[in-house]
Amino acid sequence: MESQPETCSPLDPVDWEQFRLQAHALLDRCLDRLAHARDFPWRPVTAEDRMALELGEAVEGQGMDRLVTDLVERIMPFATGNTHPRFFGWVHGTGLAVGVLSEMVAATMNSNCGGRDHGAVYVEREVINWCRRCFGLPEQTSGILVAGTSQATVIALACARQRALGAGSRAEGIQGLPRLTAYAMVGVHNALIKALELLGLGGAALRTIPCRSNGGMDLDALSRQVAEDRLSGLRPFCVIGTAGSVDLGLFDDLSGLADFCAQERIWLHVDGAFGAWARLADAPWRDRVCGIERADSLALDFHKWMYVQYDCGVVLIREEADHRAAFAARPAYLAQQSQGVGSGEPWYCDYGIDLSRGFRALKVWSALRAHGSQAFGEAISRNCRLAMRMAERVTATAGLRLVAPVTLNICCFSAAPEGWDAAHQDGFNTRIVQQLQLSGEGVFSTTRIAGLTVLRAAIVNHRTCEADIDGLIAAVAAESERLLSSDALPKLGQLRS
Secondary structure, eight states, X not given: OOXXXXXXXXXXXXXXXXXXXXXXXXXXXHHHHHHTGGGOOOOOOOHHHHHTTOOTXXXXXXXXXXXXXXXXXXXXGGSOSXXXXXXXXXXXOOOOHHHHHHHHXXXXXXXXXXXXXXXXXXXXXXXXXXXXXXXXXXXXXXXXXXXXXXXXXXXHHHHHHHHHXXXXXXXXXXXXXXXXXXXXXXXXXXXXXXXXXXXXXXGGGEEEEOBOTXXXXXXXXXXXXXXXXXXXXXXXXXXXXXXXXXXXXXXXXXXXXXXXXXHHTOEEEEEOTTGGGGGGSOTTTGGGGXXXXXXXXXXXXXXXXXXXXXXXXXXXXXXXXXXXXXXOOOOGGGXXXXXXXXXXXXXXXXXXXXXXXXXXXXXHHHHHHHHOHHHHHHHHHHHHHHXXXXXXXXXXXXXXXXXXXXXXXXXXXXXXXXXXXXXXXXXXXXXXXXXXXXXXXXXXXXXXXXXXXXXXXXXXXXXXXXXXXXXXHHHHHHHHHHHHTSTTGGGGGGGXX
16 A cells, blocks of 8 residues: 655644635735835834844744734834835835735745746746837847846946956956956946945946036046046946936936947946836936937846835846856756756856846736836826925925925935034934934935935835825924924034934
């Protein structure tokens, strides 16, 4: 008599029907939280809350009932707050209801998307192909989904380095080869510097080029710097165009950069972390990304202005051969197969850093399948209009002043009296930001413009409406008035960011 296979694992539920009830109850709580996102602003994590998360040695489990209770009471209440429609801090995406469904399916499938022949890799190929078409790149363009633009940047610059130094640099390294230099606008995202450091080129390889009065690199200054570096025996290998700067949402003249790079035979990379998605928006915002289709590489995030759940970025490389040459490596245990699970060429492990990769593509595919790109374009355009409305409300409110023009979805302003010294202006604006966060009224971040700390709103929230803009500007004005009449003013100089 054949023995029956053992079916009970200590890591599976003992009672699947009971687990089904627990899972349904938890799903309801998750959906309730999204449906009522306005009721769940950021809240601080107290010492008591942190203690409740301690695992200790975690030798004995506490069961599913306790876990579900902890997830609902100890985990969900303490999110970043970015699902809330008045969260304008940094550039934090907001997550989609459809993402809950796709993440649930992805977790159930538990696919390894490094390669092989299975459905998840074909979903990712569809997402990459959609991106290629969206940004007007040619058919030979390849790409890969990654954790975010920081990782995408490393991959893109590795491809540029490989083209500049040749195939031998992978095996022999870069010592003894010409020193490479890269170029970007002043204020370029720090991820570019990290990428150069990780690639062994050093942060000093980045030349920051001054901007024109209307934003974007001064092309004449760029040309002079490249010529000077070549005379010094350096090898310019990459120009980084910015599509939406981190502080103000400024854009380089991408068409002008593409002309320059073509003439000088230099790789053009575009950092489009969030601003590249203006491609889907109405005019005039869509016009800001003209020329992006001429990039040699493009890095951007889905988890920012495409609203999908964290984490998910993408890098696109114009020439598949450049992409593969920089990363392909196939040991014997990963040998190509003509059929079976081991087939399914090309494998994504040949185009990036990771061999083991999760099913990030499903949440993007699901979002596009459910809503279509037109709906995303409308949401992006709405965010830009709301940023303009915020600027109008700031200008119309006594005591507030706009410190930079709104060109996309970012609004920066000050609530501090102009006559004060810098330390007290910095402290005043910082205190307002902190108090609004602690009260749950809304989240701004801060940045520094013209040597002063100011309030910064990055509107990438598809739930935000006009009432949120008006209400939060009124809250800033009220908090400013409260501070001006309080005894806190002598201490404000100590709060410089």
